[in-house]
Amino acid sequence: MKERIVSGMRSTGKLHLGHYLGVIDNWVKLQNDFESYFFVADWHALTTKYDKTETLKQDVKDVVIDWLASGIDPEVSTIYVQSLIPEIAELNVYLSMVTPQNWVERDPTLKDMAKILRNKEGDAQISYGLMGYPVLMSADIMALNAQNVPVGIDQVAHIEITRDIARRFNNIYKTEFFNEPKPLLNKCSLICGLDGNKMGKSFNNDIKISDDEETTTKKIMTAITDTNRIRKDDKGNPENCLVAYKYWEIFGTKEEKAQVCSGCTTASVGCAQCKRALAEVINKKFAPIREKRRYYEAHPEIVEEIIRTGSDRARCEIQKTVNEVRNIIGMY
Numbered sequence: 549m550k551e552r553i554v555s556g557m558r559s560t561g562k563l564h565l566g567h568y569l570g571v572i573d574n575w576v577k578l579q580n581d582f583e584s585y586f587f588v589a590d591w592h593a594l595t596t597k598y599d600k601t602e603t604l605k606q607d608v609k610d611v612v613i614d615w616l617a618s619g620i621d622p623e624v625s626t627i628y629v630q631s632l633i634p635e636i637a638e639l640n641v642y643l644s645m646v647t648p649q650n651w652v653e654r655d656p657t658l659k660d661m662a663k664i665l666r667n668k669e670g671d672a673q674i675s676y677g678l679m680g681y682p683v684l685m686s687a688d689i690m691a692l693n694a695q696n697v698p699v700g701i702d703q704v705a706h707i708e709i710t711r712d713i714a715r716r717f718n719n720i721y722k723t724e725f726f727n728e729p730k731p732l733l734n735k736c737s738l739i740c741g742l743d744g745n746k747m748g749k750s751f752n753n754d755i756k757i758s759d760d761e762e763t764t765t766k767k768i769m770t771a772i773t774d775t776n777r778i779r780k781d782d783k784g785n786p787e788n789c790l791v792a793y794k795y796w797e798i799f800g801t802k803e804e805k806a807q808v809c810s811g812c813t814t815a816s817v818g819c820a821q822c823k824r825a826l827a828e829v830i831n832k833k834f835a836p837i838r839e840k841r842r843y844y845e846a847h848p849e850i851v852e853e854i855i856r857t858g859s860d861r862a863r864c865e866i867q868k869t870v871n872e873v874r875n876i877i878g879m880y
């Protein structure tokens with residue numbers, strides 16, 4: 549029997565290369581070795597965007613299309629939408645009862661969000677739903693009683709609270725029902741945004757998986773380079789090239805990187821030429837993914853079928869967990 553993994557992504561709409569390299573590529577590599585469940589976390593999106601729901605449905609579909617195009621195989625992995633499975637919300641209620649308030653309050657992400665979500669008066673705008681998101685996230689994982697959760701290093705604290713909640717539930721109800729899930733650390737490349745900061749849709753510094761060749765090239769031409777290299781005949785230093793060479797490190801072959809270094813340090817290649825070559829390499833890598841993406845965009849009924857089938861399959865498994873939890877607690 550394969551061990552189970554579960555992981556999700558907020559319904560943020562079209563995904564960018566940070567999502568691809570940091571998460572999806574890893575899922576694609578793991579999906580054959582584990583019984584894999586991947587979900588679009590649309591309830592989590594509501595924790596901060598409850599007043600901006602006009603694009604929510606399309607955002608969910610766009611996330612799924614990017615996954616499928618990038619190689620998540622719906623015949624191998626179960627793809628589902630969180631809000632199509634009400635039993636996750638039920639489990640969230642049971643877990644909320646056994647989770648001490650201070651466990652939730654110590655979540656580092658909540659503190660970061662409080663800084664971002666300030667109203668005009670400067671007060672933190674944390675809703676009850678956002679406050680409880682570490683428990684909802686635990687419910688997402690525990691609903692499938694997964695043994696492993698693929699995560700980045702910055703999310704390990706989230707898995708810790710899930711382990712704590714699982715342990716506490718087992719202790720209170722004298723059961724060994726819940727696994728204490730382990731973080732499965734992503735082996736991935738971190739990519740920064742075109743301005744050198746964290747890549748993000750809202751920072752306007754991202755390259756989308758769905759961007760066409762022309763858009764990608766235009767965006768890459770804006771990537772920060774070695775700021776000391778002002779004229780083409782100034783010799784550059786790839787180590788000081790804050791974005792463009794970082795991308796070469798991720799996407800270039802050994803030979804390409806050696807060529808870039810030589811062209812840069814001898815000033816035989818200018819930054820514009822270097823970035824145009826980089827755009828070509830990135831466009832080549834994403835060409836088959838974009839082609840697949842266009843196929844799914846042209847066939848929304850297939851995407852819908854994949855979402856419905858996966859959500860039904862996940863719901864069956866989750867119902868088993870929640871029924872067992874009801875029995876363990878002694879619900880009516």
Ligand code: SF4
Pocket residue numbers: 773774777784785786789792793808811812813817818819820822823
């Ligand atoms: S030539 Fe390439 S590596 Fe060198 S500074 Fe310009 S963009 Fe960066």
